[in-house]
Amino acid sequence: MAGVKEAVERNSLMIDERGLHVKKLHALDEDRLLDRARNRFLNEIGTVQFPQIIVDIDKEIRFSGLLLQRAPRDTQELLSVYGALLAHGTARSVSEVSLMMPGVSMDAISDAQSVLERGNVLRTASDAVVELMFRQPISTYWGTGQTVSSDGMSLDASRHLWNARVDPKRRTYGMGQYQHVLDRWGIIYNQPIVLGTRQAGAAIEGAVRQQVVNTIERIAVDTHGYTDFAMALARLLGFDLCPRLKSLNDRLLHVPVDFPFSPNIASIVRPGLNLSDMEPQWDELVRLIASIKAGKITATAVLKRFSSMASGDPLYRAGRTLGRLERSIFLCDILTSNDFRRELHRDLSRGEAVHSLQRKIYQGGMGAKRGRRSEEMAAISGSLTLLTNIVMAWNTINLQSYFKRSLQGTCDISIEHLSKIAPIHHRYINFNGHFTFPIEQGEDRLFKRSFNSAE
Numbered sequence: 001m002a003g004v005k006e007a008v009e010r011n012s013l014m015i016d017e018r019g020l021h022v023k024k025l026h027a028l029d030e031d032r033l034l035d036r037a038r039n040r041f042l043n044e045i046g047t048v049q050f051p052q053i054i055v056d057i058d059k060e061i062r063f064s065g066l067l068l069q070r071a072p073r074d075t076q077e078l079l080s081v082y083g084a085l086l087a088h089g090t091a092r093s094v095s096e097v098s099l100m101m102p103g104v105s106m107d108a109i110s111d112a113q114s115v116l117e118r119g120n121v122l123r124t125a126s127d128a129v130v131e132l133m134f135r136q137p138i139s140t141y142w143g144t145g146q147t148v149s150s151d152g153m154s155l156d157a158s159r160h161l162w163n164a165r166v167d168p169k170r171r172t173y174g175m176g177q178y179q180h181v182l183d184r185w186g187i188i189y190n191q192p193i194v195l196g197t198r199q200a201g202a203a204i205e206g207a208v209r210q211q212v213v214n215t216i217e218r219i220a221v222d223t224h225g226y227t228d229f230a231m232a233l234a235r236l237l238g239f240d241l242c243p244r245l246k247s248l249n250d251r252l253l254h255v256p257v258d259f260p261f262s263p264n265i266a267s268i269v270r271p272g273l274n275l276s277d278m279e280p281q282w283d284e285l286v287r288l289i290a291s292i293k294a295g296k297i298t299a300t301a302v303l304k305r306f307s308s309m310a311s312g313d314p315l316y317r318a319g320r321t322l323g324r325l326e327r328s329i330f331l332c333d334i335l336t337s338n339d340f341r342r343e344l345h346r347d348l349s350r351g352e353a354v355h356s357l358q359r360k361i362y363q364g365g366m367g368a369k370r371g372r373r374s375e376e377m378a379a380i381s382g383s384l385t386l387l388t389n390i391v392m393a394w395n396t397i398n399l400q401s402y403f404k405r406s407l408q409g410t411c412d413i414s415i416e417h418l419s420k421i422a423p424i425h426h427r428y429i430n431f432n433g434h435f436t437f438p439i440e441q442g443e444d445r446l447f448k449r450s451f452n453s454a455e
Contacts, residue, residue, distance in 0.1 A: 001253070001255070001261050001262070001265070001269075001332065002262075003332055003335075003336040004253070004265055004332055004335055004336060005261075005262040005264060005265055006336075007335055007336050008264050008265055009264070012336075013335050013336070015264075015265065015267055015268055017267075019251075019268070020248060020251060020268060020335070022248060022334075022335060025338060025341060025342055025345070031417070031420075033414075033417060034417045034420055034421075037414070037417040037418060037421065038417075038421050038425075041398075041399070041402060041418075041421060042425055042427065042428055045398060045428050046428060047428055047429075047430060048428055048429050048430070049429075049430050049433075049435075049436070050429055050430060050431050050435070051082070051435045051436060051437040051438070052438060053390060053391060053394045053429065054082060054085075054387075054390060054437065055437050055438055055439060055441065055446075056394055056397075057129060057132070057390045057393055057394055058446060059441070059445050059446060060132055060393075060397075061128045061129060061131075061132050062445065062446065062448075063125040063128055063129060063386070063390075064078055064081050064082070064446065066121060066124050066125040066128060067081055067085075067115065067116060067121050067122070067125050068081060068115065068121075069121065071446075071447055071448060072446065072447060074447075075439055076103075076104070076108065077108075077112075078439060078446060078447075079101060079103070079104045079108075079437060079439075080104055080108035080109055080111065080112040081112050081115070081116075082101075082435075082437060083097045083098065083101050083104050083108070083109040083112065084109050084110075084112035084113040084115065084116055084383075085116065085383050085386065085387065086100075086383075086387075086435070087109055087113060088113060088116060088379050088380050088382075088383035088384075089361060089362065089380070089383030089384040089386065089387040090361055090362055090363055090364060090384075090387070090431075091155070091156070091362050091363065091364030091365055091366060091380075092363070092364050093364075093367075094106050094109050094110055094113070096364075097109055100433070100434055100435045101434075101435050101437075102434065113379070116379045116382070116383060117375040117376060117378070117379045122378075122379065122382030122383060122385070122386055123189075123190075123382060125386055126187065126190075126382065126385050126386045126389050127188070127211060127212050129186075129386065129389040129390055129393045130182075130186035130187070130188060130212050130389055130393075131212065132393050132397075133184070133185065133186050133389075133392060133393045133396045133423070134184060134186070136396050136397060136399075136400040136403075137400065137403065138396065138399050138400050138403045138418070138419060139184045139185070139396060140184070141419035142183065142184045142185055142419070142422075143182065143183025143184040143185075144183060144184075145182060145183065145184050145213055146183075146213065146215055146216060146217040146218070147182070147183040147216075147217060147218045147219075147220070147347055148180045148181065148182055148183070148188070148206075148207060148216055148218070148219045148220070148347075149180070149181045149183070149219075149220045149221075149347040149348050149350050149351035150178065150179065150180045150181070150199075150202070150203040150206060150207075150219055150220070150221050150225060150351065151178070151179070151181075151199075151221070151222060151225070151348065151351040151352065151355075152176045152177060152178040152179075152193060152195075152199055152202070152224075153176070153177050153179075153355045153358065153359075154167035154169070154170055154172070154174035154175070154176060154177075154195060155174050155175050155176070155177050155362060155365075155366065155380070155384075156172060156173070156174050156362075156364070156365035156366065157173050157174050157175045157365060157366035157370075157371065158173065158365065158366060158367050158368040159173040160368040161173070161175070161366060161367075161368055161370075161371055161372070162372065163175065163194055163371070163377075164195075164366075165194060165195035165196050166195070167195055168196075174195060175192060175194070175195065175366060175371060175377065176192060176193035176194060176195045176197075177190065177192060177193075177358075177381050177384065178190070178191050178192070178193045178199060178202045178203075178206070179191075179206075179351075179354075179385060180203075180206040180207065180210060180219075181350055181351045181354050182212070182213065183347060183350065185350070185354075185392055185396070185422065185423055185424070186212070186389055186392060186393075187354065187385050187388060187389055188206075188210045188212040188213065189206035189207075189209060189210040189212075190206075190381050190382060190384075190385040191205070191206060191378075191381065192374075192377045192378060192380070192381040198224065198227065198303065198304075198307075199221070199224045199225040200221070200224075200225050200226050200227050200230035200241075200303055201230070201298065201299045201300030201301070201302070201303040201304065202225075202300060203219055203221050203225045203226075203230075203241065204219075204230060204233055204234055204237065204241070204292075204299035204303075205298050205299040205300055207219055207234075207237070207239060208237060208292060208293065208299060209295075215238075216238075216239045217239055217240065218239060218240045218242055218347075219234065219239060219240070219241055219242065220242050220243075220244070220344050220347035220348050220351075221241060221242070221243050221244070221348075222243065222244050222348065223243055223244065223245055223246045225241075225243060226241055226243035227303065227307075227308075227323070228319075228320045228323030228324050228327060229303060229306050229307075229316065229319040229320055229323050230299075230303055230323065231322075231323040231326040231327050231330075232285075232319040232320070232321075232322035232323035232326060233288075233289065233292070233299060233302065233303070233319070234326075235322070235326050236285065236286070236289045236322075237289060237292065237293070240326075240330070241326075242330060242344055243330075244344060244345070244348055245331075245334075248334075251268075251331055252268055252269070252270050253265075253268055253269045253270065253328045253331060253332070254270050254272065254273050254324040254325065254327070254328050255269060255270070255271050255273060255325075255328060256271065256273045256274070256275050256325075257271055257272065257273065257274060258271065259271050273321050273324060273325065274321065275321065277314070277317045277318050277321045278318045278321050278322055280314070280318075281314050281315050281317075281318035281319075282318070284315050284318075285315065285318060285319060285322075288302065288315070306319060350422075353422060353424050354388065354392075354424060356424070357388055357391060357392075357424045357426050358384060358388050360426050360429075360431060361384060361387050361388060361391070361431065362384055363431065363432075366380070391423075391424075391426060391429065392423040392424060393423075395423035395424070395425060396423045399418065399421060399423060402418055403415065403418055403419075406418055
């Protein structure tokens with residue numbers, strides 16, 4: 001609060017009858033040398049076939065074995081797993097994928113699709129691909145590995161699918177894909193959701209259930225990804241929920257009754273929080289948090305139960321009071337630190353950038369006969385996530401080779417510029433045509449009976 005008072009005094013924050021006014025962030029200067037370095041990197045790679053990328057990453061960590069939970073028996077079984085992954089993750093039909101992969105039957109791909117719907121095999125394989133990215137030293141330049149951006153995207157679907165909804169932005173029917181992107185890139189958690197639902201529960205649930213990083217300090221979300229009760233849950237679970245709030249000029253700072261504050265910010269302060277609402281319910285809040293951590297209940301179910309319709313519930317009032325305190329602290333940071341605002345926007349932009357790659361991979365749409373079962377919907381979401389992580393891991397490995405050469409002085413791309421190139425570029429990848437998988441290049445490793453994905 002003292003920082004907000006000082007921001008008003010130095011005119012970096014203005015308050016009038018219309019509310020708050022924060023100066024817009026100025027755009028950073030364009031770095032032409034960075035653009036040259038990026039173009040040089042992309043041009044040297046040339047054109048790459050999508051099957052080549054899949055096989056290259058499979059040779060590194062053998063995700064096909066993680067999907068099957070054993071080594072593939074033969075080439076036909078391995079190709080059928082690749083075909084099932086493409087059918088689920090690209091929204092192509094089984095017949096289309098079979099035509100793109102000569103010699104692989106529709107029945108083999110269909111059987112492999114059921115394999116991908118078992119348990120958490122797709123998430124296990126996807127986590128292994130992300131860990132491969134993090135083993136590359138260049139990934140340490142991208143972030144701390146403790147900040148996450150979570151956001152949803154719409155996957156085109158038939159209007160006759162029972163759980164399809166209209167995407168208000170694209171004006172088409174679709175299903176939701178909600179995912180968590182780490183600041184070091186890589187999708188660490190994904191889940192299908194129904195469009196139009198509040199996303200705060202999904203944001204918290206993904207942060208709690210992911211198993212890639214040990215500690216998450218902050219989750220950046222948009223306005224749809226927060227409520228006051230959700231901010232309280234997040235803080236009690238050990239991380240901050242940081243929303244990009246709409247209508248910032250209408251926001252208020254909620255503080256406890258009798259809390260001292262400066263007169264020059266009185267119009268945006270509401271001293272109406274009664275801390276006595278929290279104290280009697282504190283044990284129940286702790287029990288609720290323990291239930292979420294133990295997996296007895298999901299954060300989505302909790303937030304659905306404690307929505308604004310539960311305003312008469314003492315536990316809801318306690319969580320809302322704590323959430324408003326947390327939101328006020330967060331707003332103080334937003335109003336007083338341009339660096340924090342810029343970092344929050346950067347985190348959310350990374351999630352949007354990953355969406356552009358996913359839309360290139362997911363080129364079809366779900367028909368009325370797909371995505372009816374929750375297992376199939378989870379397999380579609382998980383396959384798209386795995387394919388996206390495969391592309392980012394392949395780019396990271398190539399960036400690492402450039403990074404190594406720059407350290408040795410044999411590459412004319414500086415480390416500073418190379419570390420600013422994101423692993424999401426895909427303009428040089430051919431996602432269409434006949435798919436020929438060069439399995440013979442890594443046959444000894446792909447069919448090895450005993451394996452460890454970290455080898």
